[in-house]
Every structure is written in C-alpha cells, then in structure tokens.
Amino acid sequence: MSATHYDAAIIGAGMSGLAAAVRLSMYGRKVLVLERHNAPGGLNSFYARGRRKYDVGLHALTNWVPEGVKGAPLVKLMRQLRIRREELDLCPQLGSRVTMGGVSLRINNDFARLTEDVAAAFPGDADGFRRLDAWIAALDEASLQAHGGSARELLARHVSSPLLRDLLLIPTCYYGSALEDDIEVSQFAIMWRSLFHEGFARPFEGVRRVIRLLTDRCREHGVDRRMKCGVRRIEVRQGRAAALLLDDGSEVTADAVYSSAGAVETMRLRSDLPPDAGAAEAGRLGYAETIATYGEEAFAGFGWNDTIVFFCDAERFSYRSPAELVDPSSGVICIPNNYDYGPGRRLEEGWLRVTALASHDAWCALPEEAYVARKADWFGRLNRVARRHLPAVTDATHDGALVSTDMFTPRTVRKFTGHVGGAIYGSTVKRRDGRTDLPNLFLIGTDQGFLGVTGAMLSGISMANLHGLKA
Ligand SMILES: Cc1cc2nc3c(=O)[nH]c(=O)nc-3n(C[C@H](O)[C@H](O)[C@H](O)COP(=O)(O)OP(=O)(O)OC[C@H]3O[C@@H](n4cnc5c(N)ncnc54)[C@H](O)[C@@H]3O)c2cc1C
Structure with a gap:
C-alpha cells in the first residue's frame, strides 16, 4: 500500500468533516482531511481584519441544554467527540424572540415561555399548538429515514392562525431549511427541538473555540490535515471512488471517501459524471x-x-x-x-x-x-x-x-466554500443515510441533512459511525 493510501479521506475541514475525522481517527483509522481554503471551519469559520476577529456567521450554537440533562443531541455530541462541557465554554443566551404582525413570541431556552406567549396571543390555537408539540415529540426526527412532507401542511393541520404558522416558520426556516417557502417535516422537528425546546448558547470566544477543539482532537489522534489542498476530481473506476486528484496534481487513495462539499458539488467532482450534474437538485x-x-x-x-x-x-x-x-x-x-x-x-x-x-x-x-x-x-x-x-x-x-x-x-x-449558488443549506434533496450510488463514497454535513453547527458535527459523527466504524 502506498504512503498516500488512507482508510478514510474527508473532503472539507468544516464542522462535519472535522467531526468525522475525530471520530474515525479515535478508533485507529488512518484519516486524511483535504480542505481547499486556508482556514478550517467551512461555513462557520472566522477571519481577521486588523486586530478584530470576525466569526463568519455564528449567531448561536443551537441545542443548548442545562448541565445534567441526559440524552440531548449536544450531550451525545460532546460524549462522542470526548469534549468536556467546560471546554466548549457555552454561555446561554439572555433572550430571543420572533416578531411579526405586532406579535412577539419569546424563544429563550424555555419552552414554557413560548407556550405561554402562544396561549396569550392566540388563545384559539393554544390546544392545537400543544397537540403539534406532542405530535413532534413522538417523531424520531433524527432518524436516518426522513419523514418527508411539508411542515406548512403539518402546521395547517394543527394551527388555524396564518400569523402563528408564519411565526413558527420564520426561525425554523432561517436556521435550517434548504427548501423555498417550506421546510421538510423531520427537519422542522429537528429545528423545533433545537430552537424552541433546547436553545441558544455561544462560546465566549465564538466559533474559534469549537474549531480549535476539533482541530486539537484531530492532531491528538494523528489525522493528516492538508489545508489549501482542494480535491479537483474524484476518479471513479469500476464503480468505486478509486482515487482523489488534488489541486496540486498529486493523487491519494482511500478505502472510503466522505464528502462535505455538498451533494451536487460532489457529483460535479466525479470523473464519471458531467460537470453540470445534479442541476435540478441545487439549492x-x-x-x-x-x-x-x-x-x-x-x-x-x-x-x-x-x-x-x-x-x-x-x-x-x-x-x-x-x-x-x-x-x-x-x-x-x-x-x-x-x-x-x-x-x-x-x-x-x-x-x-x-x-x-x-x-x-x-x-x-x-x-x-x-x-x-x-x-x-x-x-x-x-x-x-x-x-x-x-x-x-x-x-x-x-x-x-x-x-x-x-x-x-x-x-x-x-x-x-464552493457551494453551488452560494446556497447556505445546500441541495433541496437530503440523503439522511449519506449513501451515494458508489459504495465507498458518502455524503456528510449539509447535504446529509443535519444542518447548523451542532447538526453538521452530529452528521460527521453519525456517518463515521455508520459507514466507517460499524461497517
Ligand atoms: C452566515 C452563516 C451563518 C450561520 N449561522 C449559524 C449559526 O448561528 N448557528 C448554526 O448552528 N449554524 C449556522 N450556520 C450554518 C452552519 O455554519 C452550517 O450548517 C455548517 O457549518 C455546515 O457545515 P458542513 O461541514 O456541512 O459544511 P461546510 O461548512 O460547507 O464545509 C465544507 C467544507 O468543504 C470545503 N470544500 C468544498 N469543496 C472542496 C473541495 N473540492 N476540496 C476540498 N475542500 C472542499 C469547503 O471549503 C468547506 O470548508 C450559518 C451559516 C452561514 C453561512
């Protein structure tokens, strides 16, 4: 086997790529991360102008829960990456709201406050809101089989006020929908939990803290990370991702390739598909x-x-x-x-x-x-x-x-980030199990379907577990 052969090659050093790399390397896999940009973090990176450091986009880390809560996505994420809570330095929000048509609803890490505000502003919809919440609670939103369907239709079944429906759609769409004018039901349920039931927090240092923890873990576990080293082409031979041709003209091989570049973007890297493949799915x-x-x-x-x-x-x-x-x-x-x-x-x-x-x-x-x-x-x-x-x-x-x-x-x-159309949440079609038609090429991150910083890390972890560690 050549020195440039890896158990896993990961395209992209964003949140999903780094989390997948940590997870795979923790179990002894030889892992290579390839990133075209000079900084890690992908859509949630940072840059400096003079002394001032800007986070690219971080508003909030979602899914915040108080210490001691068990089984929450953020708790699972920290356990799987062996990150201690104090290392993340998560500071809860002071208070957020959604406002439209003269109504404001609180979104402040306490679902009871939101329920109170809905009951006060929309008394006729208070029961429907509670029924909707119960319906969502019964859904396994993080299943690798998406429920499918329209959240707008789901809302219409439970909530009669168009204004309340819009108030519930604004945060969930903005923080997690790749679809125009709607959000897929499982994705809506993920956002419902992560924004309304759980909530917002931020490390004092911003996104740099999260990125540093991930890159430190990569280093500790011997991950080979190459920055300013993009993948120009995925060479497909005999129905497999046989090699990666890099921007510098060199080639690497890996048993498995995990791509966080996006579904359409990954298709367009493949040597067996036309350069405009996947146009209908572009976000x-x-x-x-x-x-x-x-x-x-x-x-x-x-x-x-x-x-x-x-x-x-x-x-x-x-x-x-x-x-x-x-x-x-x-x-x-x-x-x-x-x-x-x-x-x-x-x-x-x-x-x-x-x-x-x-x-x-x-x-x-x-x-x-x-x-x-x-x-x-x-x-x-x-x-x-x-x-x-x-x-x-x-x-x-x-x-x-x-x-x-x-x-x-x-x-x-x-x-x-190379995202076609500058689409924040990627393609309109998500592949929850990460599979492609090639047996050793997998999607992680945005187009696997878990969105946001927490979602992207969970995506990297769950795809590494499913295809790299359990397989
Ligand atoms: C402005 C903005 C604000 C946001 N705010 C929040 C927020 O407050 N809270 C939150 O939870 N989420 C937020 N998000 C969403 C969140 O940042 C993303 O959902 C998440 O970071 C996506 O991670 P990812 O790993 O899936 O993909 P990406 O971050 O897109 O990472 C993909 C990486 O792959 C690299 N790449 C692509 N093609 C190649 C190639 N051919 N070769 C090598 N490398 C390649 C890219 O350069 C990139 O670094 C925000 C996003 C934006 C843009």
Whole structure:
C-alpha cells in the first residue's frame, strides 16, 4: 500500500468533516482531511481584519441544554467527540424572540415561555399548538429515514392562525431549511427541538473555540490535515471512488471517501459524471449578512438587549430567493454581546449582525465596482430595517458609535466554500443515510441533512459511525 493510501479521506475541514475525522481517527483509522481554503471551519469559520476577529456567521450554537440533562443531541455530541462541557465554554443566551404582525413570541431556552406567549396571543390555537408539540415529540426526527412532507401542511393541520404558522416558520426556516417557502417535516422537528425546546448558547470566544477543539482532537489522534489542498476530481473506476486528484496534481487513495462539499458539488467532482450534474437538485437559498461593531460604552447605552430577533415586516412570510439583490422584508438580527458570559467577561465591542435572504445570481451578475457599491447601499438599508425592531437610537448616536462594518453575500459564500449558488443549506434533496450510488463514497454535513453547527458535527459523527466504524 502506498504512503498516500488512507482508510478514510474527508473532503472539507468544516464542522462535519472535522467531526468525522475525530471520530474515525479515535478508533485507529488512518484519516486524511483535504480542505481547499486556508482556514478550517467551512461555513462557520472566522477571519481577521486588523486586530478584530470576525466569526463568519455564528449567531448561536443551537441545542443548548442545562448541565445534567441526559440524552440531548449536544450531550451525545460532546460524549462522542470526548469534549468536556467546560471546554466548549457555552454561555446561554439572555433572550430571543420572533416578531411579526405586532406579535412577539419569546424563544429563550424555555419552552414554557413560548407556550405561554402562544396561549396569550392566540388563545384559539393554544390546544392545537400543544397537540403539534406532542405530535413532534413522538417523531424520531433524527432518524436516518426522513419523514418527508411539508411542515406548512403539518402546521395547517394543527394551527388555524396564518400569523402563528408564519411565526413558527420564520426561525425554523432561517436556521435550517434548504427548501423555498417550506421546510421538510423531520427537519422542522429537528429545528423545533433545537430552537424552541433546547436553545441558544455561544462560546465566549465564538466559533474559534469549537474549531480549535476539533482541530486539537484531530492532531491528538494523528489525522493528516492538508489545508489549501482542494480535491479537483474524484476518479471513479469500476464503480468505486478509486482515487482523489488534488489541486496540486498529486493523487491519494482511500478505502472510503466522505464528502462535505455538498451533494451536487460532489457529483460535479466525479470523473464519471458531467460537470453540470445534479442541476435540478441545487439549492437556491442564499443569505446576505451585515456586521457592524460599535464602541462598547456607547453600545451599552443603546438598550439593545435581545440575543436574536427573527422578524417579518410583510403580511405573509416569504422564504424564497428574491428577484432583487436582497429581500429586506424578513430576517434575523443577532447581538452576540447578549449571552451570559459570566462575571468580568464581556465582548470588547458592541456587535450587530443582520441576515436576510439574498439572490446569488443577482449579486454574481454585478461587475466588481457595482458589487462594492451595492454592498454599501444594502449595508445601510439592512441596518436601518433591523434598528426598527430594536429600541430607538438616533442616526447621529448610532453613526457616532459605529466603529467597523462588513458584509457578505451569496457570492462570498460560494467563493469561500464552493457551494453551488452560494446556497447556505445546500441541495433541496437530503440523503439522511449519506449513501451515494458508489459504495465507498458518502455524503456528510449539509447535504446529509443535519444542518447548523451542532447538526453538521452530529452528521460527521453519525456517518463515521455508520459507514466507517460499524461497517
Ligand atoms: C452566515 C452563516 C451563518 C450561520 N449561522 C449559524 C449559526 O448561528 N448557528 C448554526 O448552528 N449554524 C449556522 N450556520 C450554518 C452552519 O455554519 C452550517 O450548517 C455548517 O457549518 C455546515 O457545515 P458542513 O461541514 O456541512 O459544511 P461546510 O461548512 O460547507 O464545509 C465544507 C467544507 O468543504 C470545503 N470544500 C468544498 N469543496 C472542496 C473541495 N473540492 N476540496 C476540498 N475542500 C472542499 C469547503 O471549503 C468547506 O470548508 C450559518 C451559516 C452561514 C453561512
């Protein structure tokens, strides 16, 4: 066997790829991780501008549960990766909400508060809401066989108010749906549990803490990790993924290949499929996000105490790729300062992140100069939309406190992760068992179907267990 032969080769050093690598290597497998980018973390990475370190996207780690709760996904994840709770340094949120049509529902790591708010604002739907919750509780949402079907239809069976249905769809779609205007039932159930029953937390250091724990574990278990080393082609011979051709022209072989590049993206790497394979399955949902930082003292005076605000200003919630560059009618506001970091710990600046639906094709059609100019326009517009949902601050006070701004678009996501169409949640078709038509090529991460940071790590773990350790 050549020195470049591995038990497992993993495409991508995002959350799913690193978690799969930890799991496989822990049991003695010889593992190689190949990453095209120069930084690990994938969609949830970080970058520096001067002294300031930006998380690429982290709003919250979902599935937070208090210490001592057994059997929760986050607890299983930590056990499987042998990460201790204190190492993750998870700090619970101060309080989030979803707001639309003059109604706000609390999402604050306590399902009882959400139930109370639903009963107060929608008394006629209180029983239906409880029945829906019981129906979801009976579903094995993390099964490798997805339930299938439309969450909108499920909601319509239990909840009569269209406004309440939208209020429940806004957070679940934004944090986990690859489908336009809907969310698949098992995925809805996963989000229901991870956002409403469990909740949000953040490591004080942000996503860097999670990435460092994973890369440290990889190192401890002897994983070979090659950065700036993309996979150019998966050579398919005799019905197997026989070798990986790398960007530098070299080749490696492995008994099994796990790809977190995405289902369509992985098809397009294969030597036996055309370069436009899988077009019908490509996802279309892209996000733009603005990031503003403020002087800490001035920011403290703003009174912006929410952790996350999901909002919709339109009459009906639309979750579609917009015809324009950005659809500002709904979105997510995140203020990372508003986690309970404990005594003596606070972020050095005030942070405001605003996320909204954005069109990949429209942003990519812009010439460079126009791209930069439209980003600046949309920064201002989204920032103003978000501020309407927060305690009022005059423009002069706001602008005087503003220290830095940044913004990403679906074009940025495509550039740094290779996701076709800059699609945040990947393909519209998920493959829960990770299998492809090749017996030694498996999908992990976004297109296996467990989304988000916690989901992606669980995906890497469960696919490594299923195909690498139990097989
Ligand atoms: C702006 C934003 C905000 C988000 N906020 C949150 C949040 O607050 N909470 C949360 O839970 N989730 C959040 N998410 C979602 C979460 O980041 C993702 O669901 C998760 O990180 C996906 O991990 P993954 O491993 O499946 O894929 P990815 O992160 O996409 O990783 C795939 C990796 O594969 C690499 N790759 C692709 N092709 C190749 C190739 N040919 N060769 C080598 N390497 C390749 C890519 O460079 C990438 O590093 C957010 C996402 C975004 C974009």
